[in-house]
Amino acid sequence: MLVGIISDTHDNVEVVRRAGALFRERGVGLVIHAGDWVAPFMAARLRRAVGEGVRIVGVWGNNEGERVHFVRVAAEHGVEVMGDAFSMALDGLRVGVYHGTSQLLLDAMVRSGMFDVVVYGHTHRVDVRVVGDVLVVNPGEACGCVTGKSTVALLDTATRKVEVVEV
Numbered sequence: 001m002l003v004g005i006i007s008d009t010h011d012n013v014e015v016v017r018r019a020g021a022l023f024r025e026r027g028v029g030l031v032i033h034a035g036d037w038v039a040p041f042m043a044a045r046l047r048r049a050v051g052e053g054v055r056i057v058g059v060w061g062n063n064e065g066e067r068v069h070f071v072r073v074a075a076e077h078g079v080e081v082m083g084d085a086f087s088m089a090l091d092g093l094r095v096g097v098y099h100g101t102s103q104l105l106l107d108a109m110v111r112s113g114m115f116d117v118v119v120y121g122h123t124h125r126v127d128v129r130v131v132g133d134v135l136v137v138n139p140g141e142a143c144g145c146v147t148g149k150s151t152v153a154l155l156d157t158a159t160r161k162v163e164v165v166e167v
Contacts, residue, residue: 001091002026004050005153007034007099007121010063010143013045015150018167019142020049026154028054030090034121034139035061035099043074043081052078060084061099061121085109091157093117100138110134117155126151128162135160142167 004023009016023031031050035058037043046056057080064070074081085098085105096115100106100122109118110131117135120127124146127138139153154163 001029001157003090003155003157004028004031005034005119005137005139005155006031006046006142007139008036008061008124008141008143009033009038009042009046010036010141010145011038011042012143012145012150013042015142015144015167016042016045017049018150019152020046020051022152022165022167023050023054028154030054031056032095032097032119033058034097034119035059036063036121037061037070038063038065040066040070040073043070043079044077047077047079056080057082057086057088057097059086059097059099062101087115090117093157093160095119110136117160126153126164128153128164135162137162139164 087096093116095117096109097119100120119137124141126140140151144150
């Protein structure tokens with residue numbers, strides 16, 4: 001399966017539209033948002049951009065305010081917000097997702113032996129590397145507000161290859 005990974009959208013509606021178009025074009029079967037969506041309307045915008053029939057799951061970042069309302073809006077649009085962190089089985093891979101606000105917790109996830117893939121965001125910097133047997137993926141910032149580059153990642157679960165794409 002091809003998985004679209006996005007993080008740190010920070011209410012940038014235009015980049016979410018472009019990322020959604022890329023995900024549709026490439027045939028992504030799942031989208032993971034690693035936090036810092038910011039406003040509740042971003043769940044609806046991401047759903048609209050990605051289209052129906054593709055599962056969207058994500059975590060909180062450190063900039064979401066209206067969490068109760070956000071969960072309600074997300075649910076109305078079929079977007080699953082899983083809390084501060086979550087794990088899932090995906091094509092035989094154990095995947096952990098966390099925004100990354102604590103380097104200690106992120107390192108613990110990577111070194112725990114619980115995951116084959118750890119997805120995070122927060123730093124606004126692309127990070128794709130292997131630590132032991134764990135693939136670590138930070139797609140960088142979708143918003144483009146720190147680095148000036150709006151990036152997302154595509155993970156092929158069959159090959160464990162990651163492609164970072166500027167949108």
